[in-house]
Amino acid sequence: MSPAPSSLHLAVALDGTGWHPASWREPVASPRDLFTAAYWADLVTEAERGLLDFVTIEDGLGLQSSHFLDPDERTDQVRGRLDAVLIASRVAPLTRHIGLVPTVVSTHTEPFHISKAIATLDHVSTGRAGLRVQLTARPNEAAHFGRREIPRIDAYDQPVIHDLFDETADYVEVVRRLWDSWEDDAEIRDTATGRFIDCDKLHYIDFEGRHFSVKGPSITPRPPQGRPIVSALAHDTVPYRLVARAADVGYITPYDADEARAIVAQIRAEQNVAGRAAEPLHLFGDLLVFLDDDPGAATARRARLDALAGEPYTSDAQIFAGTPSQLADLLQELQGAGLSGFRLRPAVAGHDLPAITRGLVPELQRRGVFRRAYEADTLRGLLGLARPANRYTEA
Numbered sequence: 004m005s006p007a008p009s010s011l012h013l014a015v016a017l018d019g020t021g022w023h024p025a026s027w028r029e030p031v032a033s034p035r036d037l038f039t040a041a042y043w044a045d046l047v048t049e050a051e052r053g054l055l056d057f058v059t060i061e062d063g064l065g066l067q068s069s070h071f072l073d074p075d076e077r078t079d080q081v082r083g084r085l086d087a088v089l090i091a092s093r094v095a096p097l098t099r100h101i102g103l104v105p106t107v108v109s110t111h112t113e114p115f116h117i118s119k120a121i122a123t124l125d126h127v128s129t130g131r132a133g134l135r136v137q138l139t140a141r142p143n144e145a146a147h148f149g150r151r152e153i154p155r156i157d158a159y160d161q162p163v164i165h166d167l168f169d170e171t172a173d174y175v176e177v178v179r180r181l182w183d184s185w186e187d188d189a190e191i192r193d194t195a196t197g198r199f200i201d202c203d204k205l206h207y208i209d210f211e212g213r214h215f216s217v218k219g220p221s222i223t224p225r226p227p228q229g230r231p232i233v234s235a236l237a238h239d240t241v242p243y244r245l246v247a248r249a250a251d252v253g254y255i256t257p258y259d260a261d262e263a264r265a266i267v268a269q270i271r272a273e274q275n276v277a278g279r280a281a282e283p284l285h286l287f288g289d290l291l292v293f294l295d296d297d298p299g300a301a302t303a304r305r306a307r308l309d310a311l312a313g314e315p316y317t318s319d320a321q322i323f324a325g326t327p328s329q330l331a332d333l334l335q336e337l338q339g340a341g342l343s344g345f346r347l348r349p350a351v352a353g354h355d356l357p358a359i360t361r362g363l364v365p366e367l368q369r370r371g372v373f374r375r376a377y378e379a380d381t382l383r384g385l386l387g388l389a390r391p392a393n394r395y396t397e398a
Contacts, residue, residue: 011334011372012344012386014104014287015050015359017043018061019081021351022291022318024069025311027081031353038085040093046352047094050101053360054374056385057102059135059234059346062087064108065144072141072155079312088120095128102382104133104234109174110167111139111148117174118181118221125226130381133232133252136175138167160241168245170214175233175249177217180208182230183393184220206395228383229390236289238319240269247273251388252285252344256320260340263288267341283388288337291348293324294358301325305350320348327362331370338372 020027020034027034036042043060050058066082068075087105095103103124107117117134125132139145140163145153154163189204208219234252237243246253247270255270257263267286274280295301301324309315316322323330334345347363349355367373379385 010374011338011367012056012285012287013053013359013364013367013373014055014057014059014102014344014346015356016059016061016289016346016348017046017050017352017356018348019067019084020353021355022348023305023308023312023316023350024080025308025316026351028311029308029351029354032351033353034081037081038083040090043085043090044094044097046356047098047101047103049356049360051098053364054377055101055360055364056344057104057131057133057382059104060087060090060106062106062108062137063144064111064139064147065141074143088117088124091132092124092127095124095131098128098131100131100377100380100385102131102133102232102385103128104135104232104382106135106137108137108139109171110153111145111150114174114177114215115181115217115219115221118178119223121178121231122182122221122223122226125228125231126224130227130383132226132228133234133382134178135234135236136171136249137236138171140164140167164241168241171235172245172249173210173212173214176212177208177210177215179230179233180210180394181217181219181221182226183395184208185223185225186393186396187225187229190224225393228381229393232382232386232388237270243270244273244277246270246286247279247284248277250284252287252386254287254289254346255342256289257337257340258321260336263337263340263342285343285386286341287344287346288334288342289320289346289348290330290333291318291320291322291350292330292355292359293322293350294327294330294355294362296326296362298325298329304354308350318348322350327358327366330363331366334367335370335372 020032091103091105121132121134140156184206186204189201191198205220210217232251235246235250236254237246255266293301293305305324
C-alpha cells in the first residue's frame with residue numbers, strides 16, 4: 004500500500020563536495036574543509052533551512068572509483084570519506100527537525116553493531132534517524148576484511164547477487180528485531196527501590212538464518228521512533244525486491260514518467276508477493292541536479308565541469324540542468340506517476356544545495372505542494388509513518 008496522498012516529500016543526498024567528479028574544483032566547494040565536522044554541519048543546516056524531510060550521507064568500504072567494481076588510479080577526483088554514521092551523530096545536536104540517514108554497508112559488517120549505532124543516533128537526535136542500506140560486490144573491499152571472497156559479477160541475475168541481496172534483507176530483519184529487543188518501558192530508573200531495568204522486558208531475538216545467527220538482546224534501549232526508517236536504492240528487479248521486502252523508503256532512478264510508472268507498478272507487485280501490501284512504502288525518485296536561475300547557465304556549468312573532468316559525466320540517475328521552476332514542473336510530473344517524494348543529488352554541494360533550499364523549495368511552496376514549517380518531531384512523523392508496536396511486547 005502506498006502512503007496516503009500528501010504534499011511532496013524532499014530529501015538531498017550528500018556526497019563529498021557534490022556528485023559531479025569535478026565539483027571539488029569549483030570556488031564554492033571548500034575541498035580543504037571536506038574532512039571537518041563544520042563542513043558537514045553547514046550542509047545539513049542548509050538542508051534543514053529548506054525544511055527538507057531528510058539528508059542521506061554516502062559511505063563505502065573502499066575508496067571511490069570511476070570503475071564499477073575495481074579501484075582506479077585517478078588523482079583528479081575526491082577520494083576518501085568520513086564515517087557517515089559518525090557524521091550524522093556529530094550533526095544531530097546541531098539540528099532540530101531534519102532526518103539524518105547515513106549509508107550503512109551491510110556486506111562485511113555486523114547487524115548487531117549497526118543496530119546499536121543507529122539506535123544511538125535516534126536517541127541523540129531525539130527520533131530523527133534512519134539508515135540507507137547498501138551492499139557491495141567489489142572484490143577489493145572484501146579483501147579489507149579477509150573473511151570471504153566475492154566472485155566477480157557482471158549482471159544482476161547472477162546467483163552471487165541474489166545471495167548478497169538476500170543477506171541484506173536478513174540484515175535489516177536482524178537490525179529491526181534488535182531495536183525491538185527492549186520494550187519501551189524496560190527502563191525503570193527508580194532510585195527509591197534501586198531498580199534501573201526490568202529484565203523481563205529485554206528479549207532474546209534468537210535469529211537463525213543462512214547468513215546470520217544472532218541471539219540478542221541489544222545493549223541499547225529501544226530507539227525513540229521504535230524502528231528508525233530503512234531505505235535503499237534500487238535499479239533493477241532484484242534490488243526492487245529488496246525495497247519491497249525490507250524498506251520504508253525506496254529510491255529509484257526513472258528517466259521519465261512512463262518509466263517511473265512501470266517501476267512503481269513492479270515494486271508494488273513485489274511488495275504484494277512479500278506480504279507487505281498493507282504496509283506504507285515511500286518511493287522516491289533520484290535526480291542529479293544543476294540548478295541556476297537561467298537554464299543556459301545551468302547547462303554551461305555542466306559543460307564546464309565536464310571539461311574539467313575530461314569527459315561527459317554520466318549517472319545512474321537522470322541529470323537535470325535548468326531552473327528551479329523547470330525542476331518543479333518535472334517533479335510534479337513524476338509525482339503523478341506514483342512517486343511520493345524525491346531525493347536530489349546536488350552536482351556541486353556548495354551551489355546546488357542552496358539552489359534547492361532557496362530556489363526550488365519556495366517554488367514548490369508557491370504551488371502548494373511543500374510544507375511551510377516542520378509539522379512533526381520525528382522522521383517517521385515527517386514521512387507520515389506510524390511508530391510501530393514492539394513485536395515482543397505481550398498483549
